[in-house]
Amino acid sequence: MKRIAIDMDEVIADTLTTHVEWYNRDYQDELKLSELEGITLLQARPDVRSAIESYYEREDFFRNIKVMEHSQEVLRELSEHYEIYITTAAMEVPASFRAKYEWLLEHFDFLNEMNFVFCGDKSIIRADYLVDDNVKQLRAFKGQGILFTAPRNVHEIDYVRVNNWLEARAWFMAQLHQDQQQREEQNEEQNKECCAVVEEG
Amino acid sequence: MKRIAIDMDEVIADTLTTHVEWYNRDYQDELKLSELEGITLLQARPDVRSAIESYYEREDFFRNIKVMEHSQEVLRELSEHYEIYITTAAMEVPASFRAKYEWLLEHFDFLNEMNFVFCGDKSIIRADYLVDDNVKQLRAFKGQGILFTAPRNVHEIDYVRVNNWLEARAWFMAQLHQDQQQREEQNEEQNKECCAVVEEG
Numbered sequence: 570m571k572r573i574a575i576d577m578d579e580v581i582a583d584t585l586t587t588h589v590e591w592y593n594r595d596y597q598d599e600l601k602l603s604e605l606e607g608i609t610l611l612q613a614r615p616d617v618r619s620a621i622e623s624y625y626e627r628e629d630f631f632r633n634i635k636v637m638e639h640s641q642e643v644l645r646e647l648s649e650h651y652e653i654y655i656t657t658a659a660m661e662v663p664a665s666f667r668a669k670y671e672w673l674l675e676h677f678d679f680l681n682e683m684n685f686v687f688c689g690d691k692s693i694i695r696a697d698y699l700v701d702d703n704v705k706q707l708r709a710f711k712g713q714g715i716l717f718t719a720p721r722n723v724h725e726i727d728y729v730r731v732n733n734w735l736e737a738r739a740w741f742m743a744q745l746h747q748d749q750q751q752r753e754e755q756n757e758e759q760n761k762e763c764c765a766v767v768e769e770g
Numbered sequence: 771m772k773r774i775a776i777d778m779d780e781v782i783a784d785t786l787t788t789h790v791e792w793y794n795r796d797y798q799d800e801l802k803l804s805e806l807e808g809i810t811l812l813q814a815r816p817d818v819r820s821a822i823e824s825y826y827e828r829e830d831f832f833r834n835i836k837v838m839e840h841s842q843e844v845l846r847e848l849s850e851h852y853e854i855y856i857t858t859a860a861m862e863v864p865a866s867f868r869a870k871y872e873w874l875l876e877h878f879d880f881l882n883e884m885n886f887v888f889c890g891d892k893s894i895i896r897a898d899y900l901v902d903d904n905v906k907q908l909r910a911f912k913g914q915g916i917l918f919t920a921p922r923n924v925h926e927i928d929y930v931r932v933n934n935w936l937e938a939r940a941w942f943m944a945q946l947h948q949d950q951q952q953r954e955e956q957n958e959e960q961n962k963e964c965c966a967v968v969e970e971g
Contacts, residue, residue, distance in 0.1 A: 690885065
């Protein structure tokens with residue numbers, strides 16, 4: 570089985586939507602997701618940096634983030650064909666450790682918690698694929714990177730891109746099909762060589 | 771630079787000594803480390819399982835574990851020649867996340883926290899070496915495993931063994947020397963080939 574490493578924030582956790590909603594509610598702003606194309610929330614509101622960053626200190630924020638649409642059903646299906654690991658750069662936000670762990674147990678209870686990884690730099694991850702919204706992490710990773718669309722990365726062109734989990738499913742199922750075909754062709758090739766040896770003998 | 775992944779408990783954190791001390795103090799027992807050869811603490815005191823396991827729920831326990839002798843000076847020195855990552859199976863003990871992170875910041879402040887990894891199964895770790903006391907994790911790991919002696923593993927014979935951090939330093943410095951020699955020999959070989967081509971020409 571090939572192995573897929575999957576990021577949390579902006580990939581299976583809809584962190585930005587939750588962040589904008591909480592910020593708008595608490596600071597009476599009307600920021601829209603559509604204003605964040607190619608930039609971060611901090612770049613959109615540099616004058617309220619401490620307000621924006623305050624949520625990274627709050628366990629209740631990480632515990633209550635929305636689940637990314639279709640991520641549960643697709644990961645459940647993919648986990649029948651691939652080894653699934655959740656790999657999140659939690660070292661950047663130490664307040665999130667416990668909340669992220671509990672959030673995963675609640676929303677992805679079909680995954681083995683021994684496959685959860687809290688790291689910093691993802692060059693340490695050994696997997697065939699990494700699905701991430703962060704180009705810096707995809708660059709550090711040694712396998713094939715798959716860019717999961719998030720507002721800040723819409724202008725990136727260097728990676729295979731999936732816009733949502735339905736596209737991710739299609740890509741990984743096609744990949745599976747392609748891998749199977751390759752294996753079958755290799756088997757046929759080996760069988761032919763065996764036959765040739767037998768006939769020669 | 772080659773990369774070394776290093777386990778925490780029983781490798782840079784003297785968890786067993788601290789565990790036995792706290793248990794003896796709290797439960798008026800006189801268990802000695804020398805009684806734990808080839809077995810775990812739970813196997814030595816199966817009748818008080820809940821007492822033994824209660825410490826895994828306590829943040830103050832993980833925050834106050836002793837540092838393994840010589841681990842700080844040796845890791846500081848090795849970090850000049852190798853990339854050092856701390857890779858701990860923290861998913862087995864979720865209460866330990868924050869305490870382990872703070873413990874690392876306190877005792878190994880010369881390491882980059884982006885190189886801390888909390889995982890379950892260490893097959894996910896991409897590194898050249900893994901120093902661990904747990905044979906199960908060394909088996910899962912894809913690079914070269916180095917067994918760090920702990921009472922429970924004294925009868926294991928399948929891995930390169932280091933008994934303490936001074937031995938670990940000697941092993942890794944010898945390895946470094948060997949890698950350098952190999953590179954020099956390869957360079958000489960390439961130079962000879964170049965000269966031969968020039969002379970032929």
